[in-house]
Amino acid sequence: MKYKVVILDIDGTILPHGKTLSHATKDAIQRLKEKQMKVVIATGRAPYFTESIIQDTGVDSMVFFNGAFAFHEGKEIYKSSMEKHVLEKVHQLSNDFQHPLTFLGDTSFKVTHLDHPFVVEAYQYDPWKPELAPPQFWKNQDIYQIFLHCDLEEESSYQTKVPELDFRRWSSGARTCDVNLSNSNKAVGITKLLEKLGIAPDEAVAFGDGINDLEMLSLVGMGVAMGNARDELKAVANMVTLSAEEDGVRYGLERLGLI
Template identity: 80%
Template sequence: MNYKVVILDIDGTIVPHGKTVSHATKDAIRQLREKNMKVVIATGRAPYFSASIIQETEVDSMVFFNGAYVYHEGKELYRNAIEKNILKNVYLLSHEYQHPLTFLGGTSFKATDLSHPFVVEAFRRDPWKPELAPPQFWMEQDIYQLFLHCDHEEELFYQSKVPELDFRRWSSTGSRTCDVNLSNSNKAVGLTKLLEKLGVAPDEAVAFGDGLNDIEMLSLVGMGVAMGSARDEVKEAANMVTLSAEEDGVRYGLECLGLI
């Protein structure tokens, strides 16, 4: 297949958890460009969590918030904020059950409780820290994603009460935070908008990912590549499995596909 675009997740894919982009991965991206391959970042992160990665990789087309916000060559291409009535429902539930929320807007993020141990845990390894959310924060600006901070599987209650939203645990091993996005919004949705802009069919794209939020993306493209550290359900959605991020799995996968 004559692939034209390579799509890369960030955490656990081009960035080993808690680390930075390796020289091998940056060199692989450089080689793709030399062969006139378009490189795209597709992440669950917000733009302000991704600035250093974008600078390091020199990528100019990005999908943020698990598909809810798309940029192409410095211009906004697509956005899909969470409706206020849906935000109100989840906010009232979280207040009733005393589960903190972090609201992620286009330019800033704020949490309802900065001292809660689950919130502290969620951001302990990151250079960015949330500010306290004023009561009206979620009403006064567009919110594209939430973090729900609760014990494992408590999100199932929220899922039953707010079916318009999708709750995905950060990891299966002890994480007490979920990504919360619109149920009809995922990386594949945002990428479809971007691929249409590029004039590239989904089967002409390769995508690398490791998380539950990558399943739709890996299923969309012609060649979905799961990282070696991915969960079984992610690997099942992929066409092939490469090495882990710690082992420069993106570079290895690109080499196996003959793209570099």
């Protein structure tokens, strides 16, 4: 198979957690471009959490919010926000359970309880810091993603009562999870982008490490799980590479003969 595009997750894939983009990974991306290979970023992050990565990589086609927002050559081609009645249900439940929420719009994010320990923990290593959400924030903005800050065992109540949404924990020990539309995931945004590029899914390679990468790796012709990936992801991958800390993206691209 002659692959035409490489799709890269950020955290835990091209970016080791808590670290910066390595020279080896930057070089691998540059070598792909020199070979006229299209490179796409597909992340759970919001656009405003991704600016430095975009600058470092020079990538101009991106999928954000786990598939709810897609850009091609810097121009928006797809977006899917949460309906207000669904947001109302989550907001009410979070009030009942006293769990903080972070609401993520297209240009800004706000949190309902700034000083809650789960919120402090969620943002402790990030350069961006949340601001307090005005009471009407989620009503006045298009919301594409939510962070629910709660313990793992408390998450199921939300999933049962709000089936329109999908709840995925950041990691096994995290006290925060991504909340997205249940009919939206990275594969949805990537499909929109591939259609724009005129590239079939089986002509794509994708690298990922998290549960939010399951649909993406299942969609493409060559799904590559990082060495640090969850076992559930490795089970659906076509190949497992080294960890992000070991420059697994470069190693995987070399194994595939793409660089």
